[in-house]
Amino acid sequence: METPILEVEDLSIHYRGAPQPAVRNVSFTLGRERLGIVGESGSGKSTVGRALLKLLPTADITAKRLQFGETDLLNATEKQMLDIRGNRMSMILQDPKFSLNPIRRCGEQIAEAYLTHFRCSKREAKERALAMLEAVQIRDPHLVYNRYPHEVSGGMGQRIMIAMMLLAEPRLVIADEPTSALDVTVRLEVLKILDDLVREKGIGLIMISHDLNLVRNFCDRVLIMYAGRVVETLNAAELDRAQHPYTRGLLAAQPRIGGNRQPLPVLDRRPEWSQPMEGTA
Template sequence: MAEDLLTVENLHTQFERADDTVYAVNGVSFSVEPGETLGIVGESGSGKSVSVLSMLGLLRGGRVVSGTAKFMGTDLLKLRRRQLEDIRGRDIGVIFQDPMTSLNPTMRIGDQIMEGMLTHQYTNRKGAFARTLDLLDEVGIPEPKVRFRNYPHEFSGGMRQRVMIAMAIACEPQLLIADEPTTALDVTVQMQILSLLHGLREKRQMSIVMITHDFGVATNFCDRIIVLYAGQVMESAPLEEFLKRPAHPYTIGLKASIIEVGQQERELHPIPGSAPTLTELPHSCPYATRCLFAQERCRQELPVLRNVGASHYVACHRAEEVMDHAG
């Protein structure tokens, strides 16, 4: 097995408020191998983006309490701001959720793509200009020389996301983090963006962390998936194992709440209730109040992540029964 490119262990992140503390991430651990695509799935507020922003030093108002995030053997959480800035954009590229707010409305898109290459001294200005034209062409933006001089408002949502992708891969990163890259895009454009990312990964053999609330996006794009809920990892498994033998009731609930191609007649089954507020450290299963399998033990004891198959881990007291039911 290849040595992991990224290893996050026991990450805890909190947000201090005037009256209380929000325990947003509670012991999240995961790893990414070279060339692998990892999907981080969960509903809004599950801790997906906060986990990744924590390790990149991009949190606003929050702080990392404990944990490690080793990228190529270097713990990102121990680096000074300048050291981390040297890695972000060069070795780790990021595609943010909303390209309209992530792009500078006062700068031409070509200059924004060049900026990262010049900042990290990837090449000189002449080289950066030529590479920007190549990148615009590679991500599917026609007439690169003309579009180089356009501003973000002159692009559609899908085209702005392509610009964000070009910016993220400009310095040939080894790891690309895509934070909800298809949000607010129509289905056709979503598939185009995912196809583009897949092609870029194959060409460059880079790793990708795909953060998404869309279960369908994750299962159609990723090699391995982890499911987050209330700031904790509920399940982690390779894609095939994940689809065939889901071991957590939350995973089954997510699968039942979406319609897949060819299943238009199937009835949707939304998960009842809502996620807990994270103003207290969890002492029991955070999903117990919404879970059809919950027993008294689930309401009293916090389940630990344990192995239930080949590279398959789940935090559920009744995982074996859940797998039998799903089968």
């Protein structure tokens, strides 16, 4: 395997004032691939994403190793992080209704991502933003550039978000539930755009989601998290051969079109799964 983009070893995150750490001893490496992190609400998957960008001012982050390219994220200063965020590592947030600034034009918000990291004229940044809008398959980029966030649809808003976060061509993009706020009909469309761009530009992707089927189709590898711990790591294609009872429970609880109409099984949760297991991590 080529040199990994990201190496995480024994990452633990403890929100100050919380009785228990939100994330415990998570380890994984990421190459130029698409890694899915799956888990139920509160499993710590989003926290992992935000910790990588060091966006958790109220949490203590500890790890044996947190290497991003040449940068040791654990000891990186805020100044170094400013250079990394949006430039080498970025994040697509969940709901464009809330993640875009309501009083600034969409286009300006995209161009700002470029202006922050590259010395260039406003005009050039605008050209780049327009080109990027085209790349996320917006038919009339000039029109959308001048729209305010409340004037675009959810699917459009998420494409704007993707354009904003991929504009500086980062090496790693974290997509935090990128489609869960969208209508089912546009979900696949938006995912396809994201997927195409990520492959084309050779960007590493971490897809955080609670949707096992989605992750199975769009990722190479899947991390299953439960109560702040990784319980199993699998190739997406081998998901059906999962060993861990929690993963198997998740799989069994997926509804299927054309499946039988019996009630879906209720997910079994056992406290011992949140304890470290032999042979993993």
